[in-house]
Amino acid sequence: MVAKLGLDGHDRGAKVLARGLMEEGFQVIYTGIRKTPEQVAEAALQEGVSAVLVSILSGSHMYLVPRLLEELRKRGLGDLPVLVGGIIPPDDARKLKEMGVLEVFGPGSFIKDTAQFLRRILNA
Amino acid sequence: MPEFRSISDALNRIEEGDWSAIREALASRPGAWRVALAGPPGVGKSTIIDSVGSYLVRGGHSVAVLAIDPSSPRSGGALLGDRIRMRRLEREGQFIRSMTSPGSRPRLWILAYAAIKLLASSGFDYVFVESIGGGQLDFELAYFSDTFVYVTVPGLGDEIQVMKAGAAELADIIVVNKRDVAYTGALAELYRRYVQERNGWLPRVLEFTSFCPSDVEALTEAIGEHRRHVEEHPKAAEDRRLTAIELLALGVAGQGLDRWKYTALEGDTKGLSDLELLDDALSSIGIKRPWE
Numbered sequence: 422m423v424a425k426l427g428l429d430g431h432d433r434g435a436k437v438l439a440r441g442l443m444e445e446g447f448q449v450i451y452t453g454i455r456k457t458p459e460q461v462a463e464a465a466l467q468e469g470v471s472a473v474l475v476s477i478l479s480g481s482h483m484y485l486v487p488r489l490l491e492e493l494r495k496r497g498l499g500d501l502p503v504l505v506g507g508i509i510p511p512d513d514a515r516k517l518k519e520m521g522v523l524e525v526f527g528p529g530s531f532i533k534d535t536a537q538f539l540r541r542i543l544n545a
Numbered sequence: 546m547p548e549f550r551s552i553s554d555a556l557n558r559i560e561e562g563d564w565s566a567i568r569e570a571l572a573s574r575p576g577a578w579r580v581a582l583a584g585p586p587g588v589g590k591s592t593i594i595d596s597v598g599s600y601l602v603r604g605g606h607s608v609a610v611l612a613i614d615p616s617s618p619r620s621g622g623a624l625l626g627d628r629i630r631m632r633r634l635e636r637e638g639q640f641i642r643s644m645t646s647p648g649s650r651p652r653l654w655i656l657a658y659a660a661i662k663l664l665a666s667s668g669f670d671y672v673f674v675e676s677i678g679g680g681q682l683d684f685e686l687a688y689f690s691d692t693f694v695y696v697t698v699p700g701l702g703d704e705i706q707v708m709k710a711g712a713a714e715l716a717d718i719i720v721v722n723k724r725d726v727a728y729t730g731a732l733a734e735l736y737r738r739y740v741q742e743r744n745g746w747l748p749r750v751l752e753f754t755s756f757c758p759s760d761v762e763a764l765t766e767a768i769g770e771h772r773r774h775v776e777e778h779p780k781a782a783e784d785r786r787l788t789a790i791e792l793l794a795l796g797v798a799g800q801g802l803d804r805w806k807y808t809a810l811e812g813d814t815k816g817l818s819d820l821e822l823l824d825d826a827l828s829s830i831g832i833k834r835p836w837e
Binding site: 439440442443444445446447448449450451452453460463464466467468469496497 | 549550553554556557560616617619620621622623624625626628629632635636638640641642643645
């Protein structure tokens with residue numbers, strides 16, 4: 422699932438990623454923009470997804486991502502791989518990974534690499 | 546409200562083609578009223594489900610949605626975007642599930658039918674099913690549902706398109722959508738000219754926009770009216786169910802049945818589950834049950 426959290430409405434990156442992963446053979450659910458952490462966690466539960474990819478360009482990742490992780494844990498989805506992409510400074514990326522984010526993909530990442538990463542962690 | 550985690554897990558098993566999960570779903574009794582929507586891509590199926598569904602929620606009902614999107618013929622992947630249109634149902638905490646199926650259409654029939662059955666027996670009042678968006682060819686859902694709604698918009702063609710065979714012929718309700726941005730009167734009039742009464746029900750033709758509350762109310766009322774009609778005509782509903790079983794048997798066996806439905810309809814099938822009927826249909830052509 423590709424998700425957009427918070428008030429950030431810039432979703433060109435999320436759309437390119439969703440389409441690119443579809444072309445790589447993944448079944449991708451795109452949540453659309455302006456979702457709350459609760460909505461994304463609930464959607465992940467209802468859709469039975471294998472991973473959540475969050476795209477954030479607004480700078481509010483240190484507020485929103487921990488809340489998403491908490492909402493996932495509340496629903497018994499603490500083991501679900503969470504990946505973050507967008508504008509994430511290296512220090513924040515390190516902190517997010519300490520909190521439980523599996524990987525952070527910044528600008529310049531290639532979709533093929535993200536796809537390969539996903540295949541590796543999902544054994545797909 | 547049903548427990549969402551276990552429903553979601555069971556749907557995952559069905560999507561993986563796990564026969565024990567499919568078998569369980571087929572053996573269950575649907576409690577929900579199943580409404581399926583078909584029509585070309587972009588005509589407003591998801592938005593209609595959101596508007597009618599949230600109207601029902603305000604009336605105290607619970608709603609589940611199964612939104613089927615196509616998978617890529619090139620990569621086998623899929624981009625599932627119906628959820629985006631269902632913001633109100635999402636806010637109101639209803640169950641929305643996207644589904645796709647790489648592989649053959651008959652395989653999708655079995656998985657989709659099992660998924661619909663699972664949702665319909667999970668304690669929801671209404672289950673909405675959104676078709677793949679194929680338009681004319683998308684008629685199987687007519688047999689997998691209790692009320693079948695065909696959605697279209699003006700501008701897709703002339704009278705000849707309305708006359709052609711396909712999903713619209715099986716519709717219980719035809720929605721000519723987007724009357725807020727296009728003139729829907731002429732197309733609605735054409736459909737009214739060509740709809741035919743089946744089992745005492747003349748398909749309703751509605752000009753519609755999801756933005757107008759009285760339109761949403763009218764469509765919900767039409768669904769309710771059709772429901773009352775079906776409940777008064779159980780034989781027609783049973784014919785529909787047996788056609789669904791025929792399609793499932795075709796999906797499992799890869800070959801058609803020989804007059805099975807007609808023989809079955811002569812007897813009393815009402816007490817039999819879908820699983821028992823499929824079993825009977827398969828054994829009529831000597832095919833082994835896939836769940837054993």
